[in-house]
Amino acid sequence: MICGLHHVGIAVHNLDEAAGAYRALGLSVEKVETVEGEQVRVAFIPVGDTHIELLEPTGASSPVARFLEKRGPGVHHLCFVVDDVAQAMAQARAAGLLLLDETPRVGAGGSRVCFIHPKSTGGVLLELWQDDHA
Ligand SMILES: C[C@@H](C(=O)O)C(=O)SCCNC(=O)CCNC(=O)[C@H](O)C(C)(C)COP(=O)(O)OP(=O)(O)OC[C@H]1O[C@@H](n2cnc3c(N)ncnc32)[C@H](O)[C@@H]1OP(=O)(O)O
Numbered sequence: 236m237i238c239g240l241h242h243v244g245i246a247v248h249n250l251d252e253a254a255g256a257y258r259a260l261g262l263s264v265e266k267v268e269t270v271e272g273e274q275v276r277v278a279f280i281p282v283g284d285t286h287i288e289l290l291e292p293t294g295a296s297s298p299v300a301r302f303l304e305k306r307g308p309g310v311h312h313l314c315f316v317v318d319d320v321a322q323a324m325a326q327a328r329a330a331g332l333l334l335l336d337e338t339p340r341v342g343a344g345g346s347r348v349c350f351i352h353p354k355s356t357g358g359v360l361l362e363l364w365q366d367d368h369a
Pocket residue numbers: 244270273275277288290298299301302305311312314335341342343346348350352353354358359360362
């Protein structure tokens with residue numbers, strides 16, 4: 236079951252520079268971490284019940300580096316919080332969506348996540364997120 240919008244992922248060349256615009260609006264940047272598996276450095280900016288996730292690539296083969304090359308900086312994905320990622324994946328698979336993961340991968344903060352290919356969702360990369368520490 237989808238419980239909410241956890242974050243909107245934004246691809247940026249430089250996380251610290253990009254954070255400036257959000258700080259100028261009075262938002263605060265929290266939880267900066269590197270997620271090795273995705274080759275990204277991320278920062279979470281709380282906004283009400285959801286977050287902005289800034290994504291800076293840490294290597295040339297990062298999916299975010301490829302995105303920046305092809306499309307430039309901007310909105311990269313939407314991430315839904317789910318109560319049971321395995322169940323949400325099974326539901327998405329049964330509906331014919333193209334999952335990028337057979338089993339959940341490790342996301343930010345040790346979450347368990349799965350991505351859904353944008354070509355099966357009308358052009359938007361989706362992430363399903365189960366937070367076991369919440
Ligand atoms: C830390 C973690 C977390 O929050 O916990 C994160 O979010 S990590 C976030 C970073 N990690 C990820 O994104 C992991 C999952 N992503 C991937 O595996 C990849 O980025 C893909 C989504 C498969 C796309 O890769 P790639 O561009 O190499 O594939 P492709 O050549 O098959 O691309 C097919 C088409 O999708 C488009 N495309 C690529 N990325 C897109 C995106 N983010 N949103 C919408 N469209 C996108 C391409 O421009 C291309 O369009 P045309 O055909 O029209 O040219």
